[in-house]
Amino acid sequence: MTRTTVESRARTVTIGFDEPFCVIGERINPTGRKKLAAQLEAGDFSTVETDALEQVACGAMVLDINAGVVYNSNPNPNETEPPLMERVVGLVQGLVDVPLCIDSSVPAALEAGLATAEGRPLLNSVTGEEERLETVLPLVKKYNVPVVAISSDDTGISEDPDVRFDVARRIVERAADHGIPAHDIVVDPLVMPVGAMGSAGRQVFALVRRLRDELGVNTTCGASNISFGLPNRHGINAAFLPMAIGAGMTSAIMNPLRPAEMEAIRAANFLMNHDPNGAEWIRFSRVLDAVREGKEFAEASREAAADGATGGRSGRGARRRRA
Numbered sequence: 001m002t003r004t005t006v007e008s009r010a011r012t013v014t015i016g017f018d019e020p021f022c023v024i025g026e027r028i029n030p031t032g033r034k035k036l037a038a039q040l041e042a043g044d045f046s047t048v049e050t051d052a053l054e055q056v057a058c059g060a061m062v063l064d065i066n067a068g069v070v071y072n073s074n075p076n077p078n079e080t081e082p083p084l085m086e087r088v089v090g091l092v093q094g095l096v097d098v099p100l101c102i103d104s105s106v107p108a109a110l111e112a113g114l115a116t117a118e119g120r121p122l123l124n125s126v127t128g129e130e131e132r133l134e135t136v137l138p139l140v141k142k143y144n145v146p147v148v149a150i151s152s153d154d155t156g157i158s159e160d161p162d163v164r165f166d167v168a169r170r171i172v173e174r175a176a177d178h179g180i181p182a183h184d185i186v187v188d189p190l191v192m193p194v195g196a197m198g199s200a201g202r203q204v205f206a207l208v209r210r211l212r213d214e215l216g217v218n219t220t221c222g223a224s225n226i227s228f229g230l231p232n233r234h235g236i237n238a239a240f241l242p243m244a245i246g247a248g249m250t251s252a253i254m255n256p257l258r259p260a261e262m263e264a265i266r267a268a269n270f271l272m273n274h275d276p277n278g279a280e281w282i283r284f285s286r287v288l289d290a291v292r293e294g295k296e297f298a299e300a301s302r303e304a305a306a307d308g309a310t311g312g313r314s315g316r317g318a319r320r321r322r323a
Contacts, residue, residue, distance in 0.1 A: 001016055001017050001018050002016060002017065002182070002183045002216050002217060002218055003015070003016040003019070003183060004016065004122075004146045004183055004184060004185075004186055004218045004250075005120065005146070006062060006099040006101075006119075006120055006121060006122045006145075006146060007099050007119035007120040007121075008093060008097050008098055008099045008100065008118060008119040009093070009097070009118035009119050010097040011097050011098055011099065011119075012099075013061045013062055013098070013099050015186065015218045015250050015251050016218065016250060017212065017218075017248060017250060018274070019250070019274060020061075020269045020274045020275065020280070021241075021245050021249075021250065021251065021252070021265050021268060021269055021274070022061050022062060022220075022250060022251035022252075023059055023060050023061050023062075023251070023252065023254060023256050023262075023265065024060065024061070024062045024063070024064050024101055024122075024220065024251055024252065024253045024254070025051075025055035025056070025060030025062070025063045025064060025254075025255070025256050026064050026222075026253045026254055026255055027051040027055055027255060027257070028048055028051050028052065028055075028063060028064060028065050028066065028088065028092065029064065029066035029068070029103065030066065030067070030068060030069050031066065031068060035047070036048075037069045037070070040067070040069045040084060040088075041069055041071050041072065041073070045087075045088070045091055048088060048091060048092065049091070049095060052091075052092045052095050052096050053095060053096065053302075054257060054298040054301075054302070055256050055257065056096045056098055056305075057298060057301040057302040057305045058256040058257050058262060058297065058298055058301040059256045059262050059265075059266075059284075059301070060098065060256040061098060061099075062098055062099050062100065062101050062122060062251075063092060063096065063098055063099075063100055063101065064100075064101040064103050064124065064253055065085070065088055065089055065092060065100050065101065065102055065103060065113060066103040066104060067081055067084040067085040067087075067088050067104065067109060067113075068081060068104060068105070068106070068109075069081070069084060077106050077109070078106055078108055081104060081106045081108070081109040081112075082106070082108045082109045082111070082112035083112070084109075085102070085104060085109040085110075085112045085113045085116075086112045086113070086115075086116045089102070089112075089113050089116040089117050090116055093117065093118055099119055099120070099121055099122065100113075100117050100121045100122070101121060101122040101123075101124050101148075101253075102114055102117060102121050102122070102123050102124060103124040103125070104124075107135045107136065107139070110123060110136065110139055111139055114139065114143045114145065115143075120144070120145055120146075121145055122145065122146050122147070122148065122186065123136070123139065123140055123143075123145050123146070123147040123148065124147075124148040124253075125147065125148035125149065125150050125188065126140070126147050126148070126149050126150070126171060126175075127149070127150045127151075127152050127153060127167075127171075128149075128150075128151070128152060128153030128154070128167040128168075128170055128171050129152070129153055129154050130154060133171070133174050137174060137175055137178045137180065138178065140175070140178070140180055140184070141178045141179055141180055145184070146183075146184040146185070146186060147175075147180075147184065147185060147186070148186050148187075148188055148220060149168060149171040149172070149175075149185050149186065149187045149188065149217075150188045150190065151164035151165070151167045151168045151171075151187065151188065151189050151190050152164075152167065152190065153167045153170075157190055159192065159197065161189075161203050161204075161206065161207045164189055164190060164207060165189075165207060165210055165211065165214075168187045168189065168211060168215065168217070169214075169215060171185065171187075172185050172187075172215055172217065182215065182216055182217055183216075183217075183218075185217050185218075186217065186218045186219065186220050186250075186251065187211050187215070187217050187218070187219050187220070188219070188220050188221055188222070189204055189207045189208060189211060189219060189221065190204075190221070190225075191204050191221045191222065191223075191225040191226050192204070192225070192226075193225060193226065193227070193228040193229055193230075194226050194227070194230070194236070195227075195228065195229045195230045196228075196229070200226060201226065201240060201243065204221070204226075204244065204247075205243060205244065205246075205247040206247075208244060208247045208248045208249045209247050209248055211248070212248035213248075218250040218251065219248065219249045219250055219251070220249070220250070220251040220252055220253060221244070221249065221252050221253070222252070222253050222254070223237055223240065223241060223252040223253065223254035223261065224237055224254065224255070226240045227240070234258055234260040234261060235260065237254075237258070237260070237261050237264075238260040238261050238263070238264040239264070241254075241261060241264050241265055241268065242264050242265070242267065242268035242271075245265070245268045245269075245272060246268070246272070257297060257298055258297075259287075259288065259291060259297045262284070263284070263288065266280060266281050266284045267281065269281070283304060284304075286304060287300045287301050287304045288300075290303070290304075
């Protein structure tokens with residue numbers, strides 16, 4: 001079975017077909033969050049701190065870190081993003097012990113994050129674009145980290161799933177040329193909005209199966225893409241995730257502060273026999289009971305995490321290193 005290993009200084013998380021579904025928290029990202037972007041430019045990291053702690057409490061196993069702020073004082077991200085990435089990575093790994101996912105379109109920011117991160121972070125991302133391949137794959141090899149491979153290339157994003165599969169295959173092959181094994185490639189097959197393409201769900205499920213069976217790679221996605229532009233998005237996301245898990249998807253970049261989606265993932269883990277004796281489902285059910293009694297999901301999750309801090313476990317994919 002393919003296993004992709006990511007690490008912090010104290011915790012190892014394994015992404016794999018026989019592991020609990022890996023939730024990668026998406027909230028530390030200023031894209032589309034004007035308030036957060038303004039705070040980061042002003043040197044205010046209070047929202048980052050809150051987002052880091054709440055996401056982990058609510059079940060994030062890995063935290064995505066994106067520092068892509070367009071500064072009003074300096075619009076050149078090649079100058080501003082690397083030092084901001086370094087600062088945010090240092091701050092977050094001082095607050096929580098989960099592994100990180102270093103997320104940027106700026107190569108210098110990727111390297112700044114990799115150089116600062118402790119352990120073995122996930123790199124987000126490489127595409128099939130020639131320039132990106134030649135820039136990012138050497139970083140992956142240099143730092144010996146796994147990487148998210150997005151199924152787009154110099155021609156853009158194809159609506160044809162066979163084309164997206166071929167892009168993923170080419171990335172895996174190019175990575176091998178750099179000495180990077182397939183188990184360190186986590187493919188994002190690109191989920192299309194079902195509101196714009198009625199076959200988007202069935203298309204991605206079939207594509208994930210091919211990626212698992214033919215390339216043997218783990219997969220991820222931006223989970224909320226499937227519901228873009230639609231009402232009651234959380235209901236669609238909550239239906240999509242277990243179906244994707246059943247097709248073989250092993251992780252998603254998503255918002256773990258949404259109870260509907262997290263409930264769906266906990267149930268899917270149990271049904272896939274990735275939650276021995278239903279221990280995590282039972283623990284999570286107590287969180288839902290507290291929410292029904294009036295507590296906020298993040299607050300109830302924090303209390304449950306605190307209660308289990310001395311004896312709980314987060315699944316077979318996470319463990320503490322021995323001192």
